[in-house]
Amino acid sequence: MTSGSYAVPTVLFSRDHLPSDVAARRRTGEWVRIRRGASIAAHPAGTDAHERRDRELRAALVALSATLGPHACFSHTTAALLWDLPTWGTSSRIHVTSRSRSSVRRGAPVARHVALVPDDERTEIRGLPATTLARTVADCAMTSSPAEGLVIADAALRSGADPAEVAALLTRRSGRRGVRLAREILACADVGAESPGESLTRLILLAAGFPRPTTQLEVRTHLGTFRADMGWEEWRLLIEYDGRSKYAGAELETFMREKRRADALVEAGWRLLRVTKEDLRDPDVLVTRVRRMVRGPIPHTSRPALRLP
Incomplete structure (x- = not known):
């Protein structure tokens, strides 16, 4: 299994700099604002729109991780991004799963999912808490469109996801909304799809x-x-x-x-x-x-x- 070879940009926190310096660097384009109180250095030349979105979102996760409670982790398409799985039509909304909504401070622009994430379904990627590859596939297949779900499932199989493990996760969720679609997506997933x-x-x-x-x-x-x-x-x-x-x-x-x-x-x-x-x-x-x-x-x-x- 691999979480890709991408690099997460260094997050520049406003609290560590004079307000006038932050404003000036953002104004000149030297820094790019990713969320309140956090920026990154300007994108390298030649970076396309998709790459810019991914760089900014991954950096935003670093900034947001400090506000997460001990039982919260990044999930769904956000975890897919951390696993370096390609997505199709995914928004920049951040997804966090925890057993309580209070695990994320109010004001954070995230989609909160209240659910238990057992220890064997969570991991760390680049030091960030995230769902395992199998759990990520299951979550995305249950909640995404067939197109996005299949793109993620195909890529996850190429990255080493075990379809039997994903199927077992779906079995434990039998009767829940989205499980039927997720099973169809998993049945159609193919390790031979390369894009x-x-x-x-x-x-x-x-x-x-x-x-x-x-x-x-x-x-x-x-x-x-x-x-x-x-x-x-x-x-x-x-x-x-x-x-x-x-x-x-x-x-x-x-x-x-x-x-x-x-x-x-x-x-x-x-x-x-x-x-x-x-x-x-x-x-x-x-x-x-x-x-x-x-x-x-x-x-x-x-x-x-x-x-x-």
């Missing part, structure tokens, strides 16, 4: 009634063996999610390498459909494109495993 885009593409296909695709499907070609993000052997159909990082760096060289790979797959008798972030915004169009590429009948599924929100 949120791949998880969301698979979710759209499952929600449309397609049979579960095989992730990291190996295909032999005259150039060697390649792995596709997902696909169905019976239809000789491959789905590739194209994130921007795939083409970063030497763009022409990377593009030509991807083209040779795609040509080799087609020559080996496979059809290839590429999906981008923009395609995920219109699931119906994506589903129609996939159906048009299917060779043979599509098994009818009376009830999709997961539905889109």
Whole structure:
């Protein structure tokens, strides 16, 4: 199990500096305010909006941790952030779980969850109290959308989460709101999904009634063996999610390498459909494109495993 290799920015507390200095440094952009009485140094050049949000939120957790009671810990999507799990559509709201609401001082901008967190379901990440990886997956799957829940569950499996442990946690919560959805998310989770885009593409296909695709499907070609993000052997159909990082760096060289790979797959008798972030915004169009590429009948599924929100 890993909680990622990110670094938490140093928190600069206003109480340690003259008010005029704090105001001046924030005004010039040298410091960035993360919450009342706390700042961090300006973000490094080239930091995108998502990275800025994560840096500020992690630093805010450090500042907030001093106000937590002894039985409180960060949970839900906040714990997912500490575990360095990618999220989809997550707000910057901080989640804290404790056996009493008084464990967090009033005025803190947090979502308070009143529940017991046994010792075997809590840990420390970068010195911050948080739910274990399995507990984090269970909490997120019960309270998040199917999309966010599946993105987190897939990433957690890649980070070493034990699905049996998550299932046991859900069994102990039988009858509670969100458990049924969480079980469906866990059943659909796949360690082979390597990005949120791949998880969301698979979710759209499952929600449309397609049979579960095989992730990291190996295909032999005259150039060697390649792995596709997902696909169905019976239809000789491959789905590739194209994130921007795939083409970063030497763009022409990377593009030509991807083209040779795609040509080799087609020559080996496979059809290839590429999906981008923009395609995920219109699931119906994506589903129609996939159906048009299917060779043979599509098994009818009376009830999709997961539905889109």
